[in-house]
Amino acid sequence: MNESSSLWGGRFSGETNDAVAALSRSIHFDWRLAKYDIAGTRAHILALTSAGYLTEAEQAKLDKALIELDKRVASGMFAAKPIDEDVHSALERGLIEMVGAELGGKVRAGRSRNDQIATLIRIYLLDQSKQLKAQVIELIEVLATLAETHLNDPMPGRTHFQHAQPVLLSHHLLAHAWPLVRNLNRIDDWKVRASFSPYGAGALAGTSLALDPAVVSTALGLTAPMANSIDATSSRDVVAEFAFIGTLIAIDLSRFAEEIIIWATAEFNYVKLADAFSTGSSIMPQKKNPDVAELTRGKTGRIIGDLTGLLATLKALPLAYNRDLQEDKEPVFDILDSLNLLLPAFTGMVATMEFNTQRMEELASAGYSLATDVAEWLVKQNVPFREAHEITGKLVSFAESKSLDLNEVSDLEFAAISKYLTPEVREVLSVTGSIKSRTGAGGTAVPRVLDQLSALRKLLSQTNG
Numbered sequence: 001m002n003e004s005s006s007l008w009g010g011r012f013s014g015e016t017n018d019a020v021a022a023l024s025r026s027i028h029f030d031w032r033l034a035k036y037d038i039a040g041t042r043a044h045i046l047a048l049t050s051a052g053y054l055t056e057a058e059q060a061k062l063d064k065a066l067i068e069l070d071k072r073v074a075s076g077m078f079a080a081k082p083i084d085e086d087v088h089s090a091l092e093r094g095l096i097e098m099v100g101a102e103l104g105g106k107v108r109a110g111r112s113r114n115d116q117i118a119t120l121i122r123i124y125l126l127d128q129s130k131q132l133k134a135q136v137i138e139l140i141e142v143l144a145t146l147a148e149t150h151l152n153d154p155m156p157g158r159t160h161f162q163h164a165q166p167v168l169l170s171h172h173l174l175a176h177a178w179p180l181v182r183n184l185n186r187i188d189d190w191k192v193r194a195s196f197s198p199y200g201a202g203a204l205a206g207t208s209l210a211l212d213p214a215v216v217s218t219a220l221g222l223t224a225p226m227a228n229s230i231d232a233t234s235s236r237d238v239v240a241e242f243a244f245i246g247t248l249i250a251i252d253l254s255r256f257a258e259e260i261i262i263w264a265t266a267e268f269n270y271v272k273l274a275d276a277f278s279t280g281s282s283i284m285p286q287k288k289n290p291d292v293a294e295l296t297r298g299k300t301g302r303i304i305g306d307l308t309g310l311l312a313t314l315k316a317l318p319l320a321y322n323r324d325l326q327e328d329k330e331p332v333f334d335i336l337d338s339l340n341l342l343l344p345a346f347t348g349m350v351a352t353m354e355f356n357t358q359r360m361e362e363l364a365s366a367g368y369s370l371a372t373d374v375a376e377w378l379v380k381q382n383v384p385f386r387e388a389h390e391i392t393g394k395l396v397s398f399a400e401s402k403s404l405d406l407n408e409v410s411d412l413e414f415a416a417i418s419k420y421l422t423p424e425v426r427e428v429l430s431v432t433g434s435i436k437s438r439t440g441a442g443g444t445a446v447p448r449v450l451d452q453l454s455a456l457r458k459l460l461s462q463t464n465g
Contacts, residue, residue, distance in 0.1 A: 021085070024085060024323075025084075025085055025086070026085070026086045026087075026326050026329075027080045027084045027085065027086050027087060027089075027090060029329060029330050029333060030086055030087045030117075030329055031080050031087055031090070032124075032333065033087050033117075033120045033121070033124055033329075034073045034087055034090075034091060035070055035073060035074070036120045036123050036124050036127075037087050037088060037091050037116065037120055038066050038069060038070045038073070038091060039123065039220060040116060040119055040120060040123070040199065040216070040220065041066055041091070041095075041107060042063055042066050042067075042219070043199070043215070043216040043219035043220050044107065044110070044111055044199065044216055045059050045062050045063065045066075045107060046059065046215050046216070046219055047110070047200075047211045047212055047213070047215040047216050048106070048107070048109060048110065048211065050211075050212055050215055051110075051209060051210055051211050051212070053106065053109055053110075053209065054106060058103060058106070061099060061103065062095070062099060062103065062104075062107065065095060065098040065099045066095065068098065069091065069094050069095060069098065072094070073091075073094075078094050081093075086113070087120075088113050088116055088117075092104065092107070092108065095107065109209060110200075110202070110207045110209040110211045111199065111200075111202065111207075112201075112202045112203040112233070114201070114202070114203050114204065114233040114320075114321040115198045115199050115200065115201040115202055115203075115229075115232060115233055116199070117325075118198035118201070118232060118233050118235075118236075119197055119198045119199045119216075119220070121236075121238075121239055121328065121329060121332075122194050122195075122196075122197075122198070122222075122238060123220055123221075123222070125194060125238070125239070125242050125332070126191060126194055126195065128336055129187050129190075129191065129242070131340070132187065132246070132249075132336070132339060132340075132343075133184055133187055133463070135339070135340070135343035135344065135347070136180050136183060136184060136249060136343065137184070137460060137463060138343075138347050139180060139343060139346065139347040139350065140177050140180050140181060140184075140456070140460060141460065142347055142350050142351045143173050143174065143176055143177040143180075143350065144174070144177060144453060144456055144457065144460075145351075146170075146173050146350070146351075146353075147169075147170035147171075147173045147174050147177075147449065147452075147453060148170070148453060150168075150169040150170050150173070150355060150357065151168070151170045151446060151449060151450075152168065152170075152446060153168065153169040153170070153355070153357040153360065153361065154166050154167070154168060154169070154360065154361050154364040154431045154432070154435055155167060155168070155169045155172060155270070155357075155360035155361070155363075155364055156360070156363050156364050156366060156367070156369060157172070157369070157444070162367060163363075163366050163367025163368070163369045164367075164369060164372075165369050165370075165372055165373075165434065166364040166365060166369055166370070166431045166434050166435055166444075167435065167438075167444040168435055168444050168446070168449055169355065169357065169360060170449045170453075171444040171448075171449050171452075174449065174452050174453070174456065176252070176255075176256045177456060178456075179248075179252045180249070180252055181456070181459060183245060183248055183249050183252065184463055186245045186248070187245055188464070190238070190241050190242060190245060192223075193237075193238060193241070194238045194242070195222050195223040196217070196222060196223055196224055196225070196226045197213065197216060197217035197220060197222040197223075197224070197225050197226065198225075198226050198232035198233060199213055199216040199217065199220070199225070200212075200213025200216060200225050200229070200232075201213075201226065201229035201230075201232035201233050202229065202233075203233065203320075203321065204229060204230050204233050204234070204319075204320035204321060205229055205230070206229040213225035230319050230320045233320050233321045234317070234319050234320040234321050234322070234325075236310075236314055236325060236328045237314075239310070239328050239329075239332050240307075240310055240311060240314060242332060243306060243307045243310055243331060243332045243335055244307060246303065246307075246332070246335040246336065246339055247300075247303050247304055247306075247307045247335065249339060250296075250299065250300040250303040250304075250335075250338070250339065250342070251300055251304075253296050253300065253342060253343075253346055254296055254297045254300035256350075257292075257293035257294070257296040257297045257346070258293075258297060260273075260290060260293045260349070260350075260353070261290050261293045261294060261297070264290050264293075268359075269356055269359050270355065270356055270359060270360055271353045271354065271355055271356065272353070272354040272356065273288065273290055273349065273352075273353060274349070274352035274353070274354075275288075276348070276352065277292050277345070277348055277349040277352055278290065278291065278292075279291040290349075292345045292346060292348075292349040293346075293349065295342070295345075296342050296345075296346050299338045299341070299342055302334070302338060303334075303335050303338055303339075306331035306332070306334050306335050307331065307335070309327075309331050310327075310328060310331040310332065313325075313327045313328065314328075361431065364431045365405065365430075365431050368396045368399065368400070368405075368406060369434075370406055370407075370428065370429055370430075370431070370434055371392050371393075371395070371396050371406065372392075373428040373429070373433070373434045373437065374388075374392045374395060374406065374421075374425060374428060374429070375388045375389050375391075375392040376388075376428075376437075377425055377427075377428045378391060378392065378420055378421075378425075381420055383420050388420075391417065391418040391420060391421065394417050394418070395409065395414075395417050395418075395421065398413065398417060406429050407426060407429040407430070411423045
């Protein structure tokens with residue numbers, strides 16, 4: 001390399017090998033941090049001024065130049081060059097071009113790229129978390145609206161993907177909403193830990209220039225400086241935790257996507273996907289493919305890989321900073337980029353699905369899914385549950401051998417199976433009766449679903465950005 005904006009080199013007598021320079025360069029992915037780097041520098045010059053290393057006039061001139069540089073970056077007037085190693089060196093070059101080397105050269109005092117990047121990734125992720133939360137909230141609101149629309153519509157409930165018990169479609173939809181709510185809570189919890197500033201830690205040991213790191217953390221809207229300078233520069237648990245939360249969000253989407261893919265088949269025929277959120281086949285004219293759901297499922301695998309790769313990078317790093325940490329950004333950037341693609345498309349697909357509620361109701365009692373209701377009815381007749389379970393199992397076996405539904409078994413056949421199976425058992429042999437009886441906390445009965453909806457709406461109204 002014949003020309004470089006590198007922030008180091010005085011100790012070296014020769015030029016960096018081109019292959020090493022290419023390996024070291026991160027500008028192609030960390031340029032997205034430019035506005036956060038500028039914000040950090042504006043905060044840092046306040047600390048330098050407070051400590052007497054810059055005059056107020058110098059600080060004002062630098063701040064004016066940094067504001068202008070930020071505008072040029074946003075508009076594309078200033079961009080990285082091939083000579084720039086990373087976002088820090090590119091922006092220092094830009095600042096020096098504007099204010100000169102003497103004044104611009106003062107800015108680097110008392111800080112290192114180590115504490116800079118550790119801070120920038122935090123304020124970047126804190127900023128990005130607002131949009132992520134907003135997109136998740138939009139999906140939750142769609143699910144709540146669909147649940148209100150289909151409040152009384154029954155469907156088969158499944159365990160092991162086999163018919164289990166009838167549930168309300170509204171109850172099932174809300175079962176996909178609550179994990180997303182917990183992810184909102186995780187983001188809020190994460191923000192508490194992420195809102196501490198590594199600025200002032202320098203390379204690892206702090207600085208002898210008596211700069212006040214609280215000036216920087218306050219200017220950046222962060223809680224306080226981190227307690228330990230080594231920890232500040234070398235820890236990326238905040239990045240890993242954010243990546244984990246993003247991965248959980250993707251997994252929650254993927255689980256629902258899998259159901260939608262199945263529901264849209266001719267065999268199930270539970271849902272019809274809107275044309276705007278489906279694709280066709282290049283050879284089969286009749287095809288209508290659930291590509292949004294499939295891409296959600298596919299990209300989730302990629303996102304899991306991002307998280308796994310990041311954790312593997314961190315697993316054996318000695319204190320303090322190591323260049324391996326350059327590899328912390330691309331995985332979390334990719335997770336965010338993938339979610340920013342997935343969430344709007346997935347939410348649109350869910351919002352525009354049409355449910356075949358007649359088909360779902362027809363299948364709600366299939367697979368002897370009312371058997372548990374029979375067993376619990378027997379318990380209400382003072383039959384021990386162990387015996388009630390055995391009696392109900394015999395009833396199912398008999399009905400299955402005769403290809404009958406449970407409500408098609410005659411009173412005489414009931415009595416032959418057990419004296420406890422009186423004709424009154426028929427009052428629970430309906431989907432409506434089964435669902436209506438599930439009034440326990442968190443149950444599928446309409447009053448409990450309404451409780452969920454009320455609680456969910458209240459939580460969403462209290463959620464901060």
